[in-house]
Amino acid sequence: MAAEKKPTKSNTSKEDLMGFYREMLMIRRFEEKAGQLYGMGLIGGFCHLYIGQEAVVVGIEAATKEGDKRITSYRDHGHMLACGMDPKGVMAELTGREDGYSKGKGGSMHMFSKEKHFYGGHGIVGAQVPLGAGLAFADKYLGNDNVSFTYFGDGAANQGQVYETYNMAELWKLPIVFVIENNGYAMGTSVKRSTHSKTLWERGAAYGIKGEAVDGMDVLAVKAAAEKAVAVCRAGNGPYILEMMTYRYRGHSMSDPAKYRTREEVQKMKDEKDPIDHVRDLLVQGGHASEDDLKVIDKEIKATVNAAAEFAKDSPEPALAELWTDIYA
Numbered sequence: 001m002a003a004e005k006k007p008t009k010s011n012t013s014k015e016d017l018m019g020f021y022r023e024m025l026m027i028r029r030f031e032e033k034a035g036q037l038y039g040m041g042l043i044g045g046f047c048h049l050y051i052g053q054e055a056v057v058v059g060i061e062a063a064t065k066e067g068d069k070r071i072t073s074y075r076d077h078g079h080m081l082a083c084g085m086d087p088k089g090v091m092a093e094l095t096g097r098e099d100g101y102s103k104g105k106g107g108s109m110h111m112f113s114k115e116k117h118f119y120g121g122h123g124i125v126g127a128q129v130p131l132g133a134g135l136a137f138a139d140k141y142l143g144n145d146n147v148s149f150t151y152f153g154d155g156a157a158n159q160g161q162v163y164e165t166y167n168m169a170e171l172w173k174l175p176i177v178f179v180i181e182n183n184g185y186a187m188g189t190s191v192k193r194s195t196h197s198k199t200l201w202e203r204g205a206a207y208g209i210k211g212e213a214v215d216g217m218d219v220l221a222v223k224a225a226a227e228k229a230v231a232v233c234r235a236g237n238g239p240y241i242l243e244m245m246t247y248r249y250r251g252h253s254m255s256d257p258a259k260y261r262t263r264e265e266v267q268k269m270k271d272e273k274d275p276i277d278h279v280r281d282l283l284v285q286g287g288h289a290s291e292d293d294l295k296v297i298d299k300e301i302k303a304t305v306n307a308a309a310e311f312a313k314d315s316p317e318p319a320l321a322e323l324w325t326d327i328y329a
């Protein structure tokens with residue numbers, strides 16, 4: 001996406017800006033720590049970091065209410081933290097320990113929280129999309145006004161099951177917001193190389209679904225778009241598609257040769273579009289916070305993340321008897 005500097009003034013309240021700043025920074029510091037623990041061999045299996053994309057999930061969550069549901073792919077730690085799951089339980093799951101959200105048996109891609117209405121964590125590309133429609137169907141059937149937020153990537157957007165889901169979702173007017181996190185790449189394949197159409201959200205038109213593209217590096221733009229989409233869905237006029245134009249700074253997963261894009265491309269996004277720097281500028285230039293105030297917040301967040309990492313390291317590995325629980329056969 002074209003990089004351009006965002007305005008440094010906003011009518012958003014200090015409280016809201018501070019909240020966005022904290023939540024996005026929490027995700028970033030958590031992910032940096034997860035990357036470190038992975039490097040130390042404390043996290044095994046797959047691990048897909050969300051660094052760079054923080055504004056998407058934080059902006060969307062700002063438009064949700066109790067009862068709304070969320071479901072996503074394997075790039076899921078940010079979604080868990082943003083919906084209020086405990087960083088300790090998430091980190092302990094990453095390290096495969098007993099106090100993790102799946103008792104240490106699921107790992108990075110397979111964590112759930114019924115309490116926070118977080119339905120995973122799915123490793124099969126696109127598989128969460130029909131499941132998200134199922135969640136929305138359940139709420140429609142029960143007659144409440146909950147909305148299901150179903151996140152998927154630009155790569156997943158080329159999956160057939162997405163379009164089968166679009167058809168049914170519009171046919172049944174399901175309260176579902178499809179959030180396409182278009183970070184420009186599916187593993188090492190750029191959207192330009194894989195996809196003929198310039199926009200992904202416009203494909204919904206074939207099914208009668210409304211939608212729009214959003215600057216996914218701008219938390220305020222994300223929140224505004226999410227509020228609009230949610231209002232449509234709560235009024236019984238869903239579904240709605242939001243294509244978030246975003247970027248991931250790190251590799252696809254922890255093993256990524258990074259040969260498919262230049263360092264300059266990544267650096268340009270960091271310098272010009274970083275979602276956290278954006279809110280930092282709004283806070284400082286709006287006179288809401290000093291650089292020192294923000295350093296204090298960073299210190300607090302680092303302390304929370306370090307405590308989560310210590311908790312995760314101290315938690316025991318699951319007992320052998322757990323091999324025979326939570327299984328179907």
Ligand SMILES: Cc1ncc(C[n+]2csc(CCOP(=O)(O)OP(=O)(O)O)c2C)c(N)n1
Pocket residue numbers: 073075123124125152153154155156157181183185186187252
């Ligand atoms: C059905 C299926 N095909 C292939 C894979 C291997 N795979 C894992 S992630 C991925 C890329 C998906 O990219 P995208 O949807 O853009 O999400 P992102 O990783 O960028 O968040 C692929 C091809 C898989 N897990 N499932």
Ligand SMILES: [Mg+2]
Pocket residue numbers: 153154155181182183184185186187
């Ligand atoms: Mg992608």
